[in-house]
Amino acid sequence: MIETIFNRMSVSPLFGGLSRGTRFARFLGALAITLAMSAHAAEVRLLNVSYDPTREFYLEVNTAFARQWKARTGDTVVVQQSHGGSGKQARSVIDGLSGDVVTLALAYDIDAIAERSKLLPKDWQKRLPENASPYTSIINFLVRKGNPKQFKDWGDLARPGVAVITPNPKTSGGARWNYLAAWAWAQEAFKGDEARIKDYLGRVFRNVPVLDTGARGSTTTFVQRGIGDVLITWENEALLALKESGSDKFEIVTPSLSILAEPPVAWVDRVVKRRGTENVAKAYLEFLYSPEGQDIIGRNFYRPRSKDVAARYAAQFPAVKTVTIDEVFGGWSKAQPQHFGEGGTFDQISRQ
Amino acid sequence: MSGRVKRRIRESTNKSQRGADETPLVKWTLIGVSGLFLFVFLLLPLVNVFAQAFAGGIRAYFAALTNPDTRAAIGLTALTAAICVPVNAAFGVCAAWAVAKFEFRGKALLITLIDLPFSVSPVVAGLIYVVLFGLQGYFGSWLSDHDIRIIFAVPGIVLTTLFVTFPFVARELIPVMQATGNEQEQAAMTLGASGWQTFWRVTLPSVKWGLLYGVILCNARAMGEFGAVSVVSGHITGLTETMPIRVESLFKEYQSTASFAVASLLAVLALATLILKSWFEWRQERQFSSAQIPEPEVVDSSRPGRP
Numbered sequence: 030m031i032e033t034i035f036n037r038m039s040v041s042p043l044f045g046g047l048s049r050g051t052r053f054a055r056f057l058g059a060l061a062i063t064l065a066m067s068a069h070a071a072e073v074r075l076l077n078v079s080y081d082p083t084r085e086f087y088l089e090v091n092t093a094f095a096r097q098w099k100a101r102t103g104d105t106v107v108v109q110q111s112h113g114g115s116g117k118q119a120r121s122v123i124d125g126l127s128g129d130v131v132t133l134a135l136a137y138d139i140d141a142i143a144e145r146s147k148l149l150p151k152d153w154q155k156r157l158p159e160n161a162s163p164y165t166s167i168i169n170f171l172v173r174k175g176n177p178k179q180f181k182d183w184g185d186l187a188r189p190g191v192a193v194i195t196p197n198p199k200t201s202g203g204a205r206w207n208y209l210a211a212w213a214w215a216q217e218a219f220k221g222d223e224a225r226i227k228d229y230l231g232r233v234f235r236n237v238p239v240l241d242t243g244a245r246g247s248t249t250t251f252v253q254r255g256i257g258d259v260l261i262t263w264e265n266e267a268l269l270a271l272k273e274s275g276s277d278k279f280e281i282v283t284p285s286l287s288i289l290a291e292p293p294v295a296w297v298d299r300v301v302k303r304r305g306t307e308n309v310a311k312a313y314l315e316f317l318y319s320p321e322g323q324d325i326i327g328r329n330f331y332r333p334r335s336k337d338v339a340a341r342y343a344a345q346f347p348a349v350k351t352v353t354i355d356e357v358f359g360g361w362s363k364a365q366p367q368h369f370g371e372g373g374t375f376d377q378i379s380r381q
Numbered sequence: 382m383s384g385r386v387k388r389r390i391r392e393s394t395n396k397s398q399r400g401a402d403e404t405p406l407v408k409w410t411l412i413g414v415s416g417l418f419l420f421v422f423l424l425l426p427l428v429n430v431f432a433q434a435f436a437g438g439i440r441a442y443f444a445a446l447t448n449p450d451t452r453a454a455i456g457l458t459a460l461t462a463a464i465c466v467p468v469n470a471a472f473g474v475c476a477a478w479a480v481a482k483f484e485f486r487g488k489a490l491l492i493t494l495i496d497l498p499f500s501v502s503p504v505v506a507g508l509i510y511v512v513l514f515g516l517q518g519y520f521g522s523w524l525s526d527h528d529i530r531i532i533f534a535v536p537g538i539v540l541t542t543l544f545v546t547f548p549f550v551a552r553e554l555i556p557v558m559q560a561t562g563n564e565q566e567q568a569a570m571t572l573g574a575s576g577w578q579t580f581w582r583v584t585l586p587s588v589k590w591g592l593l594y595g596v597i598l599c600n601a602r603a604m605g606e607f608g609a610v611s612v613v614s615g616h617i618t619g620l621t622e623t624m625p626i627r628v629e630s631l632f633k634e635y636q637s638t639a640s641f642a643v644a645s646l647l648a649v650l651a652l653a654t655l656i657l658k659s660w661f662e663w664r665q666e667r668q669f670s671s672a673q674i675p676e677p678e679v680v681d682s683s684r685p686g687r688p
Contacts, residue, residue: 076617084630085634109619109620110618111617111618112616124516124521124532125516125517125530127530249632253632273635
């Protein structure tokens with residue numbers, strides 16, 4: 030195609046003879062056309078700013094979505110990924126990391142983006158089904174094979190002489206779910222006595238030798254560097270660690286009570302409007318709710334929302350008594366400042 | 382570096398007496414302890430990097446290095462170094478020239494400012510640019526209106542790398558230029574050479590090895606910087622990951638062989654740097670010893686003031 034335009038140009042009176050100057054003009058013309066065509070050649074790029082443990086999961090989603098989008102529209106879509114602790118990623122988006130979609134560990138981090146940078150409206154969570162969370166997970170423990178230190182429930186994490194691995198709640202979303210799950214258990218165990226709850230959490234965190242910034246950082250600390258007796262982590266992360274490192278080295282302990290974690294997703298309005306990617310960004314997130322998306326979710330150890338798909342993966346997800354952030358903590362808007370804000374309960378127990 | 386030169390010269394003059402008052406036991410114990418220490422803490426980890434990198438065989442090693450995202454990271458690292466090293470070399474020559482050859486007010490301040498990137502934590506170096514160019518920063522809304530990306534894009538990575546590698550060339554050149562003094566330039570000038578001629582024919586040849594030494598250190602840091610770059614990178618796979626950041630993300634993705642393969646490239650870079658560095662140092666010392674510098678001037682550090 031470029032060739033024919035090229036030839037037509039040389040016969041047109043405008044490009045006339047083949048002096049050095051016109052040859053250069055022809056080159057420029059061809060270059061301009063090539064550039065214009067590549068701008069029209071439908072390759073769309075999306076940036077998905079996500080949290081730490083979703084690396085493998087979104088890789089699979091991206092391939093499947095690109096295939097579906099190609100079949101539907103004929104366009105090629107390349108989804109680029111950025112991963113890190115959920116709070117840190119939210120901070121980067123606020124500072125200008127232009128993610129078309131954000132897929133973070135908890136709603137508060139997207140609230141913070143809406144609040145501080147006005148990149149998306151405050152009611153973002155109502156725009157997609159199920160609180161904009163296409164999947165859920167719970168928090169459980171990963172221990173070394175045979176459970177040598179006998180971890181059975183949250184209370185065991187506070188025993189003297191055990192090393193507990195969890196990321197830092199200030200930067201990691203998973204760590205905040207971990208912290209609140211422990212709090213919810215302690216609240217029931219100590220019948221709401223806040224002094225005893227804080228004392229318990231203080232003892233747990235004094236057992237933590239390394240506070241990484243994200244959940245995957247903690248997993249590598251525990252699994253690859255071999256530090257710690259127990260890792261508090263997402264169920265999906267624990268199952269993935271078992272798959273990657275073999276079940277002869279680790280096993281999962283499900284505590285008596287856990288928290289139902291709902292990691293939400295949203296498109297970032299001002300970014301997609303500026304880049305003209307609104308439709309593909311929405312389609313990308315809606316794909317997560319489709320039967321194919323839900324199946325990828327189950328395959329990557331996240332709990333699917335769809336009952337049909339969940340039934341297929343029931344074997345890997347034991348039934349657990351869970352509480353929700355709304356029931357016990359009055360939602361993230363209340364829990365975040367009370368527990369993780371400056372001077373919140375996490376700061377208090379760290380200074381004990 | 383002049384300090385090192387002084388020490389060497391002093392050591393060589395004292396060597397014969399010092400050797401006499403130490404028993405072989407002390408000598409070999411000290412050598413043994415430092416040798417063991419270096420072996421356990423430096424050599425062993427380095428060997429381990431290569432062992433891990435080749436754990437999956439040669440084919441897996443090259444497959445890891447030719448992965449498109451890894452290739453993009455290698456390309457970005459090369460680009461960053463290709464911009465930072467020449468810029469900082471030019472700046473280093475200017476600054477060292479100004480400091481070594483001229484007397485002016487605020488000279489001490491200039492030297493302190495050159496050293497600033499050495500004393501600032503890399504995280505702060507990154508955050509400086511986030512505060513300036515981030516969306517919430519001073520120029521953020523203007524940049525966003527004009528659709529110019531600095532932070533979380535290649536320009537931010539280049540800027541922070543420029544900042545952290547700023548002092549290397551200047552720091553190496555200042556002592557060398559001071560030690561050579563400006564008598565030779567003065568002679569060239571009186572013989573009718575122009576400023577440029579003096580620079581290219583007299584100054585540059587006399588500081589050549591010091592300059593190369595600074596350049597090689599600057600390059601090593603530009604390619605290896607993690608902390609500052611991590612703050613402004615945005616960690617977009619295949620787009621804003623440099624080699625050190627790629628090492629981290631591969632490790633986190635359970636691809637430790639691939640991670641160590643990239644790390645092995647950085648280790649090779651480190652080894653090449655060391656070899657070149659020693660060679661330049663050796664060449665420079667030879668140049669020093671053959672130059673007609675009055676010996677006492679260099680050796681005697683107690684003498685106040687410099688010419």
